Amino acid sequence: MISLLDIVGPVMVGPSSSHTAGACRLSRVARALLEEEPVEARFELHSAFAKTMRGHGTDRALVAGALGMEVDDPRLKDALEIAKERGLRYALKPKNMGPEAHPNSVAITLTGASRTIAVLGASIGGGMIEIREVDGFPVSLSAKDPCLLLFYEDRPGVVMRASEIIGRRGINIASMEVLRRGKGDEAFMRIDLDAPLPPPDVDALRQMPGVRRVHVLDRVAGGAPIT
């Protein structure tokens, strides 16, 4: 469903909704998944994204997102200088991802003090984005609405226990996706929610047996929550 406020919006720093605002949002998602201050950011840009990178301020927008800025933050245009001040090393380079990849695709690798996260995403117009891969798992998420990502060991009962914790809080699961690398191997769950899950419940998810990590994406790419 497309919202009218996504069409007449976002309120943003120019010059391009897909190449500036969308790029910033893709990077914001990567930062949210990293859950710590990044010290290194690597961006690989495909096709149209690479071709017009400097002209559209895509480089500044990607770095701004990694620094946690929103699409309407006037400091976005100084993001490269601010990254230097804050000690964020960054590198941008073109990468041909093949004819099937969306022309506005970017592979983002963020490294913090304790971990690294890899995100592949595309800017699909008007500032809207789609995350297509997280740490190698194929996903499809807009990051507009509250969403949980679980990485865990493939074993019986995890899906049931997770939905139990969410259900107890009275929060509705909008949609859900479960994947695994192989039987008994690392597995992945994406849970879209109608409302954000309170932190104690997120902790309960984290303490479930077999769960390696839980990421919370609360409207990272949708601008400030409208209430």
Next chain:
Amino acid sequence: MATLNSFAETLEQAERSERPLDAIFLEAESSERELPPERVVQIFRERWTVMKDSVRRGLAGGKSFSGLVGGDARKVMEYTRDGDIAGGRLVAKCIAYSIAVLEENSRMGIIVAAPTAGAAGMVPGTLLALSEERGFDDDFATRGLVVAGGFGALVAAKAELSGAAGGCQAEQGVGAAMAAGALTFLLGGTPRMSVHAAALTLQNTLGLACDPVAGLVEVPCVVRNGFTAMLALTGAQTALAGVESVIPMDEVVEAMVKIGEAMPRSLKETADGGLAMTPTGCRIRNELYQIR
């Protein structure tokens, strides 16, 4: 939108319930966002304020980041004050205001995408020009903005609104169609007239290439917002006169998607063709990026 899937369905609903288009769209958005309609109106009103600010800052501002554009909106306004212009004040303001937003955008100023940043000029430009000339207040203009948003959302349900996927037709074509529908609404046209205004406008942008010089949202994007604003005005004028589009709006959108797919990548925001690859376009790019 929760309940609307096509222009035909929206029109049917508006005619059956005898309600204005903005009421239909507001109801859909309110249910999609789970917000009271008054809150949705309030957010649109806030965005309208940002839009008006972007016009004002655009008219006052200087050159773009690259130095290629800037100051054209003011030229159009100053010429108009001399009272010697082909289309009168409404036309001149539509052109100048639409360009102003894109000039502000090219300086990395704050704008409201409508539906994209590169096509952010027409909706605020034409709605503000009309409101000033006709004495419409902000509340009424905001109702037009809701209609523009609804039209854009209906197109976006079928088409990706980016130059990279669909060329400029999917950005400025859609922005002009949104503006045409909203202008027709504000001028008292029926819902049917609004939809025809959008269809007539969009079909006359089909095939429009996205070929930005040096990959900047500057040439031809900035002045093109003034030109496509004129298409929106033409769409409203013809539809209000009773002219109807032979091809229904939903089918025009489908045609736009297919044309976008058929267009070569070089004409879809890669700066690898068209104006970007003219001798002058290449020289500008080389100078900006010090390529030898």
